[in-house]
Amino acid sequence: MSTEQYLPLVALVALPILGGLLVSLLPKGNPTLPKQVALVISLLTLALGVVVGLAFDPSAADRFQLGASWDWIPAWGVSFALGVDGISLVLILMTAILVPVCILGGWADADATAGSPRGYFAWILVLEGLVLGVFAATDVFLFYVLFEAMLIPMYFLIGRYGGAQRQYAAVKFFLYSLAGGLLMLAALIGLWVVSGDQLGAGTFDYAALVGLDIPVETQKWLFLGFFIAFAIKAPLWPLHTWLPDAASEAPPSSSVLLVGVLDKVGTFGMLRLCLPLFPDASKYFTPVIIVLSIVGIVYGALLAIGQTDLKRLIAYTSISHFGFIALGIFAMTSQGQSGATLYMVNHGFSIAALFLIVGFMATRRGSRMVADFGGVQKVAPVLAGAFLVAGLSSLALPGLSSFVSEFLVLAGTFTRYPVAAVVATLGIVLAALYILLMYQRTMTGPVRPGVEGMPDLRGREVLAIAPVLAIILALGFFPQVALDIINPSVDQTMTAVGSTDPAPVVAEGK
Amino acid sequence: MNPTNYLVLSAILFSIGAAGVLVRRNAIVVFMCVELMLNASNLAFVTFARTNGTLDGQVVAFFVMVVAAAEVVVGLAIIVTIFRTRNSASVDEPNLLRL
């Protein structure tokens, strides 16, 4: 850790949290003021994110850069340490971009609910700060604390501002996550004890922990503790059932943050903690996880086809996509892991567009059911067009960003597990089915009663969706911008795991 | 001095107190029985202090007395308040602990 403290990163984490406090203290009575203040704060955060991004040097030898560290609980070796590598940087940027989009897109999400807009936007900002903190934490204890703390704002966003079943969904989400968190806490303590045995004094410093040489049996238990927590968060099959409830009951902008951002912490954790800390256990469990991922890919897609509720449908597509991400991570190839990281970013954007547009539709129509729509393209062509682009991104159409990541994951998997890759590839057919069926049923055909008067996207909504779609398109043709940042960190992860890309068969033969 | 007698006395007193707590309904009586149990234990403490020749038991006895005094202050106040509002000092009646 460099002695110089890089403060903009700290500010990046602190600003939204403090901003959230500020928003919560705003005077009552003016419902627009909190939205405006929250938007400004989130934009400032984005600006800070850009500053951090520009300061980051992908070609530097150090994995973690722009670090800042203070002692927190010295007796336990806990410090308040932040720093970014390529993987966390792209996720931080994605979060910083999505939050203003969500605030703009969710401008009216809190208006017709029991809670106040103040509270809604305050919680969103606090959530942003905590998530940014998780991505930037280089102390595992700090990671854990923020990982658990994230639940609180999300709980309130769902439980207070959600749909009819919001209480059920919020409690389910909370309990699931808490159960995972408990396992992680146990594993964390175990890890600390091991580090105490090996280093003389227990520590939670990431770099020091990666250097440990943990016996394989111990690794397996610790790995499971962390992995199950992340698998619940991500979510992997069969720990997924909280997601459709939570994502469909939450207001649209919160669904975006939940599925697009919060859940990424799960897959990020696998890549950041599980693999480098427990390389042997990771390899030991790889076959199981690959199978779970593939089951998730196909299962999520099939269930998405069978859904009648638009938001649940999108939630199930995410389960399929998280399967791809996990597959890429555990394929243990640089293509797989870089692809998975890029996938996390791309999925964030496409899911944001999908949830927000479905939210707009639901607000206009007063229903989320597929059957209540039909012929929307006639009355709201811009909305339909945006929905189609978002959908195509979700089905990984080449030329859009998700294709690059999905193909990298598949190719990276194929070099090591061809059968798994072949089965996963079938997922692209199912993806075409669930997206196009949804599009056909809602947007085409004769105009349904109840849809006739549906207004097209308005200025604010266009402003929220347009940048997301622009990024989806841009990253489709210029993904290297992101990959250049991601690749070095993935290489370092691969080194930490002790894994190398399989060489092409032809080259081996020679 | 034979400590056994004192301890037997202490045990008898404690048992009487415990029985009283369990069987009596009047809060005041229950309360007095609790005091009886406390003092029975005090007696045991003092006895042990004496036999062991250390002051520890005595110190604890003083502690117990202080706690008992504090308890009386709070407990009696509660009982009086309950009596005022419900016209009864029976411990069976205010089962409001149960939601």
Next chain:
Amino acid sequence: MAVITTALSIATEGAPNPGEVVAASGTFTLTALLIAIPLASAALLLLLGRRADRWGHLLGTLAAAASAVLGVVLLVAMMGQPEDARTIGQSLWTWIDVGSFTADVALQLDPLSISFVLLITIVGTLIHVYSIGYMAHDPDRRRFFAYLNLFIAAMLLLVLADNYLLLYVGWEGVGLASYLLIGFWYRKPSAATAAKKAFVVNRVGDVGLSLAIMIMFATMGTFTFSGVNEAIGSVDPDTTTWLGLALLLAACGKSAQFPLQSWLLDAMEGPTPVSALIHAATMVTAGVYLIVRSNAIFDLTETAQLAVVVVGTITLLMGAIIGTAKDDIKKGLAGSTMSQIGYMVLAAGLGPAGYVFAIFHLLTHGMFKAGLFLGAGSVMHGMNDDVNMRHYGALRAVMTITWATFGLGFLAIIGIPPFAGFWSKDEIIKVAFAVHPVAGVAALLGAGVTAFYMTRMMAMTFHGKARWEPDVHPHESPAVMTVPMMVLALGSVFGGLVLLFVGNIEEWLAPVVGFEKAEPGIPVPLLIGLTMAVVVVGAVIGWRQYAMREVPRMAPTQVSWATRAARADLYGDAVNEAVFMRPGQYLTRTLVWTDNKVIDGAVNGTAAGIGGLSARSRRWQSGYVRSYALSMLLGAVVIGAVLALVRFA
């Protein structure tokens, strides 16, 4: 015939010898503009929305025309290059680079791709012009032209990409454009369904392309055309076979070949210019392009080649049979398209002897089939968009130009010399007889069936008695529609001659795809005579039945099982429904139930169990102070007893 044999003997090089890839310079740096112009136009038209309604169709046509002009310029420039310097590469930017996985956005212009470029842009431009008239009354004409431009851009990307991954972008890009255009009249549920079906079936094929690229990456570490051509020799034969089969799957999806043929007939829901451009002339032939482009792979695997031949043969017969039973003029033509692409695929499976002719037939077919579709569109235009040929008849008098252009296309497709189709189809039959005689016989039969259904179509539409609906007043289409038809009719007449004798197509393509002369087991003149005889027999039967006799206005219902099967597209959809859709729906429903009841049920069951346990233990809390005191006492006694036991026992 001697002329052909001399033409053949000129180019008898075996394996392709494309020479090194030359970096683009001078004129060739404009290659990227070919794609960029229509793409920019499409983006502009889509983003501007209604504001561009007044001039959108003009911009769209102009963009296509600009690409066409550029294509001609590039062709001239390429002809000025020496033969081994005609493969020109232009690398634009690094697209994806992760570990050893490298894909550039890079274009490759060579004789094969420039042939496609010209077909796409010139036929594309003609169809743009035609659409100005055809879509004149559609309020969404601008959107139509935006999609057409998008298609042109994607198709050009497909044929210009220098690696399989970028080809994939064009490949799905044309799929998207096709989806958008089939579903252009999205308010018709049938159109929306057909569009979705086309995309999904294409996706099944795309799985093949995905897998092929993965196999290439895993075995050779590269998926550029040049890299694969170089490394494929050292790949083990089994892998090569799998690679070939994966590519064949991709080709089947895009080119509507058996068993992925079912989408093409439904795709006729799109506006007719779309059927002409995408579902006849260009996009559906992309599968042939893919196989020919991958000639280095197929040359090494006889199994995959055989599979290609089988698929091509089955499809050419299937398509032709379906074509005989359709009363819908567009579906009849669609069956014919399937069948003709079957010929191309068959030729592509015949190895170096066939590649050139696959492309040759592809080019001539692009001209005459586009012409036929535009003619069909013109007829529909005059008949209030009625597609049922049983409501046509005797249109020759009122639509003379359409009749003439359609007639020339008709002569070309059934293979009457010297029209375009004769040269290309005959070569395919010949090579098929030389390499796989069984396929040759099938191709010969197919030619007869083709003559039958095309004659039927011609007769039912333009000859016989008028069977028009009461309020229909057929009229010739405006010049903006007939001129493109006339240009394509010229192509139908001279296309074959020009490509073969002026363009010298064998020599032109040989450096890229290789060329090897194959002699059939029976004398060539005899074979040609035989083909002619079969064609004439087919045509005469068709003419007798549909021009000389009365055609009933209602399709007869008392028909043989063969007719019923052909009307039902040989049960392709029925099989799909029984094998995939029904079980799929059942599976989805079961899984939804499982997820709610079993997986979520386990979770909620745990929660309910804990809840029940709490409710039960709550009864312990009576609220009576004395019972609490008793339990405390009991607890103390137990603890004391345990302590005593531990101490003394």
